[in-house]
Amino acid sequence: MKLKYDQEVDVLSILLGDGAVQESDESRPGIILDFDDRGSVVGIEILNASQKIRDPMSVEYSIAREPLAGLKSRAD
Helix, strand or coil, rough: EEEEEEEECCCEECCCCCCCCEEEEECCCEEEEECCCCCCCCEEECCCHHHHHHCCCCCCCCCCCCCCCCCCCCCC
């Protein structure tokens, strides 16, 4: 996963995989999901990021030790 913030255009891009984007859909105003040819989400773009995120240039990374409530692990 890669995160890229372009301050000049105020867009935060979250790249989830290496797949080529075949289709994009604006699921909510300013939130764009990018899909590969199999329909899997490979990226998320947040337009006007500084208005939606307190500090789009700051990243916090953590790994949950326990599965999040309501989500199954990939091994299930």
